[in-house]
Amino acid sequence: MDAATDRMEEKSHNELLAIRRQKLEALRAAGIDPFGSGFETTGAPGEIRAAFAEGQKVRTAGRITAHRNMGKSHFIDLSDHSGRIQVYLNAKELAPEAMVAFDLLDIGDFLGVEGETFVTKTGEPSIKAASIRVLSKSLRPLPDKWHGVQDTEIKYRQRYLDLVSNRESLEVFQKRIAIVREIRRFLEDRGFIEVETPMMQSIPGGAAAQPFETHHNALGMDLYLRIAPELYLKRLLVGGFTKIFELNRNFRNEGISRRHNPEFTMLETYWAYADFEKMADLVEEMVCHLAEKICGGLRIEHKNAEGNVTRTINLSRPWRRTRYEDLLRGVEPKWYDFSPEERRAWCQEHGIEVTHCQADFEVTQHVFEKLIEEKTMDPLFVTHCPKELVPLAKQNAADPRLVDVYELVINGQEISPGYSELNDPDIQRERLEHQSGGETQKLDDDFLAALEYGMPPAGGIGIGIDRLVMMLTGVESIRDVILFPHMRPRH
RNA sequence: GGGUUGGUAGCUCAAUGGUAGAGCAGCGCCCUUUUAAGGCGUUGGUUGUGGGUUCGAGUCCCACCCAACCCA
Numbered sequence: 001m002d003a004a005t006d007r008m009e010e011k012s013h014n015e016l017l018a019i020r021r022q023k024l025e026a027l028r029a030a031g032i033d034p035f036g037s038g039f040e041t042t043g044a045p046g047e048i049r050a051a052f053a054e055g056q057k058v059r060t061a062g063r064i065t066a067h068r069n070m071g072k073s074h075f076i077d078l079s080d081h082s083g084r085i086q087v088y089l090n091a092k093e094l095a096p097e098a099m100v101a102f103d104l105l106d107i108g109d110f111l112g113v114e115g116e117t118f119v120t121k122t123g124e125p126s127i128k129a130a131s132i133r134v135l136s137k138s139l140r141p142l143p144d145k146w147h148g149v150q151d152t153e154i155k156y157r158q159r160y161l162d163l164v165s166n167r168e169s170l171e172v173f174q175k176r177i178a179i180v181r182e183i184r185r186f187l188e189d190r191g192f193i194e195v196e197t198p199m200m201q202s203i204p205g206g207a208a209a210q211p212f213e214t215h216h217n218a219l220g221m222d223l224y225l226r227i228a229p230e231l232y233l234k235r236l237l238v239g240g241f242t243k244i245f246e247l248n249r250n251f252r253n254e255g256i257s258r259r260h261n262p263e264f265t266m267l268e269t270y271w272a273y274a275d276f277e278k279m280a281d282l283v284e285e286m287v288c289h290l291a292e293k294i295c296g297g298l299r300i301e302h303k304n305a306e307g308n309v310t311r312t313i314n315l316s317r318p319w320r321r322t323r324y325e326d327l328l329r330g331v332e333p334k335w336y337d338f339s340p341e342e343r344r345a346w347c348q349e350h351g352i353e354v355t356h357c358q359a360d361f362e363v364t365q366h367v368f369e370k371l372i373e374e375k376t377m378d379p380l381f382v383t384h385c386p387k388e389l390v391p392l393a394k395q396n397a398a399d400p401r402l403v404d405v406y407e408l409v410i411n412g413q414e415i416s417p418g419y420s421e422l423n424d425p426d427i428q429r430e431r432l433e434h435q436s437g438g439e440t441q442k443l444d445d446d447f448l449a450a451l452e453y454g455m456p457p458a459g460g461i462g463i464g465i466d467r468l469v470m471m472l473t474g475v476e477s478i479r480d481v482i483l484f485p486h487m488r489p490r491h
Numbered sequence: 492g493g494g495u496u497g498g499u500a501g502c503u504c505a506a507u508g509g510u511a512g513a514g515c516a517g518c519g520c521c522c523u524u525u526u527a528a529g530g531c532g533u534u535g536g537u538u539g540u541g542g543g544u545u546c547g548a549g550u551c552c553c554a555c556c557c558a559a560c561c562c563a
Contacts, residue, residue, distance in 0.1 A: 015535065016501055016517060070529095071522040090523065107516075120524045144502040144515060146527050153498085153558050165502090258560080353563085477559090490557065 020139045023104040027134060032101050034137035039112035046083020052125040054117055060085060060127065061112040061135055063164065064105060066145060074102070075126075078111060081163075081170060086126040087113050098132050107145070108138030156485050169480070176469045176481055178294045183247065183267060183465075186286050192243040192269060197232035199225060199249070203444045206230030206392070209252040212262075225251035230392065230460070231447045233270050234421065237458055238450045242272035247465070258477045259413065262486050265465040270421070274459035276393075279418035280381050280406045283461055284319050287379070287410075287468070291315050295472055302474035311377060313411060313471065319379040321406070327382060328364060331371050335364070343367075361388045374412045381406040391431040393419035394457075411471040418461040425451035 062078030112133040148165035204211035206228030393403040404420035479485040
């Protein structure tokens, strides 16, 4: 069934839509444009309510989200992202034509109002309408005024309905917007500058992930959507920038889950002459700044649907910093005395599934993820990880098996890695060749050439913004912090 | 990819294998300070799709689609 047939069917079967279209035509017949144009306001509904003063002449506009009909007088709510304001309409105060138009309106329509502010006898800040203007007729009914949208499919596929009818959803996205804005401000205040590097790359590098492929017709070449901006940001360090960041989308052609969306937002920051510990300080300061500015403090409460607190994250400084190996010894004191076979046996004993194709360091990493990462709610910097896990970081001077990195874990998830970046071009080449292995992954020779020209020692961090927002807002699914998460087509 | 749960009116939800229902929204009437307004009345259904079992299927069986959760 194609979309046109679909529409026809729906129309012929649904009297609700037919009635709204009749009202649309009735408005036109009365000489009123149902899809009006510009309307100057003195403030948004929520702004007028927040800065309410009686006896002011105001103009505002919004969507009608409630209608309480008292016969010759009406109360409606006008709403938008800023909030809501009540409007009082009375046949005595309004022109007869206006009341005719008003009778043809529905919940969902956009309306402009001019009038004087007053407080009703129940204490509700309101506007007494002196004139109204129809701004847009809504041809479909909105979701339930009380329950809002409950169906997750509608929430995600038709986010506009979720935003209009579920206040909690809107608030999460407003917090996300504030977090992103505040990150930019925080970094700029400290002398970092925002740069833009290619999202379409001929060699996708900077991470180990499956890229999306595309094709450039004029150049006759395949391109890939970036999986990370890292290798370009490092080229900028070679070029003389010392404090830079990029806050934008990455794309990975992998599974979709509660914690994964194929496109996700990443902050990467590089700071010449800094090391991973200085970067850890920066992240710690930044996340605390965000929590205090946007979440009202360093204790973040996660609540369930009933409003009960299910988890409290304490962001108080200083954050714990522990070496990777010490954490594993905390789980099993003899872990590093075991042979690889004994480690596998230990996993079996403790109900941790490992496959035969996993290398020894992957077995250890799996134990780390299951028994440490997933159980760690308060911030923990995991430092000095094994170098196999991190091919782009600097080797530790005292122990060549390790790299100078941190992995920040909060809320049971990896929120941010930070490195002392590898700037030795020969070691970098060796690591990348080792990483490519037998796979088809190409070596980025230009990036290696850039390193050979000389890259200053630098600290670098990445922060998954979606997961950071999940942690700070207490939602359980990445789909609840991405406005338009990817879904299969409905049919 | 595997498992579990779900998909019923515009929305939120009911319905032992036996007449598909409620609240809200809508429509009609009453009501000039209500706020989930209220009162009286009333319309609205291809029960996700396609098969099957049965005298009879929203309900049982099979396949498929979509979603949520868990696992890999």
